[in-house]
Amino acid sequence: MTPPLESTPPLESITAAVIGVDDFAPHLDFYCGELGYAVEAEGVVPAADADRLWGEGAGDVEVRLLAAAGAATGRIHLLKVTDPVAPAQHPHTLDVGLAGINLYTRDIAASHERLRAAGHPWISPPQSFDVPVGELTVQVTEGYCLGPGGVGVVFVQPAGPRPTAAWLEDPGRQHTELTSVVCHVPEFDAELAFWDALGMSAGYDVTFSAPGLETMADLPSGTQVRLAFVAGRDGGTTRIEMVRADRTRVDRRSTQRPARALGHTAWSARTGDLDDALARATGAGGRVVCPPFAAETPLHGAARLAMVETPNGLSVELWQPR
Known part of the structure; x- marks a missing residue:
């Protein structure tokens, strides 16, 4: 049975998207040089810790922690992969598994122009479309940029953006921290129940279907798309964007392995009580791959x-911070 929600502080949001790279340089050029992120920490996760956390054979893993205006969530963890299990590929929205990472832009036309000029293609020019919200629309x-190393980056210029930590800290900046991490899951309700048990819920x-969405996402x-935004109850910018479509293409889950694969491979989330969070996770149909252990890494601190x-x-x- 899943423990009662009151027993554990809920997850605020997704702390970071975990991205595997074979070369830091193009990613630093993109996220830091073009989008205004900064390297908050760097170093190596030693093999003893990396193998436990990400699986046997990871070895020493060189890492970079990127943040937008110091935001505590919506970060990017870059992991250097020396022997990737597959070449870098951009997941399609209809592929099962982890998909794009999303962030807000103040001027999507400017983002589109600048990034295309820097050599980063987009599926289409930015598209506007209506999404239902209750009885309203x-x-x-949005625009879908094919970023470096097989990472798809969706830029969003919403009519009424939610507050974000990066824009509150630096109102003049063009881009925010990550506002969503995206997945395409076949067992949609099971995934919703899992995150609800961990303190995040779908508001x-x-x-729906929309021609502009179809053009933007190819x-x-x-195509009928079920879309849910799963957010923490007590704040934090980055939510989970869950998608299920009435058709699928490739199942990419077997090659989305953190520290062993390139591209968007995992998520990182902070909790106030790791043992209780693991009990909740298993009670809601999840599986513990790595039992808890203490370590100090450039990505998590102690x-x-x-x-x-x-x-x-x-x-x-x-x-869980120590």
Whole structure:
């Protein structure tokens, strides 16, 4: 049975997207040089800790921690992969597994122009489309950039953006921390229940189709998409954007392995009580891949760390600061 929610402080949000790279340089050029992120920490996770957390054979893993205006969530963990299990590929929205990472931009036309000029292609020019919110519709404008190393980056210029830590800290900056991490999951309700047990809930869950969305994400005409935003109850910018479409392409989950694969491979989330969070995770259909252990890493500081898989096989680091 899942422990009662009151027993553990809920997860605020997703702390970071975990991205495997074979070369730091193009990613630092993109996230820091173009999007205004900064390297908050760097160093090596030694093999003894990396093998426990990310699986046997990871070895010493060189890492970089990127943040936007010092935001505590919506960060990017870059992991250097020396022997990737597969070449870097951009997941399609219809591929099962982890997909894009999203962030807000104040001027999507300017972001599109600048990044294309720097050699980063987009699936299409930014598109506007309506999404249902109760009995109303809200227009958003989005564009899907094919970032370096197989990472898809969705830029969002919403009609009414949520507050973000980066924009509160630096109101003049163009781009925020990550506002969403995206997954396409076949067992949608099981995934919702898993995150609800960990203190995050879907305040928005709709099924719709939209021509602008189809153009932006390269979807066949008439594709029906179920979309839910799963957010923490007590704050934190970065939420989970869960998608299920009425058609699928490739199942990428087997090659999305942190420290062993390139691209978007896992999520990291901070908790106030790791043992209780693991009990909740297993009670809601998740699986503990790495039991908790204490370590000090450039990504987490001094912390207790563990790794779980969600009911849909997505990899999530759970960590509790010490």
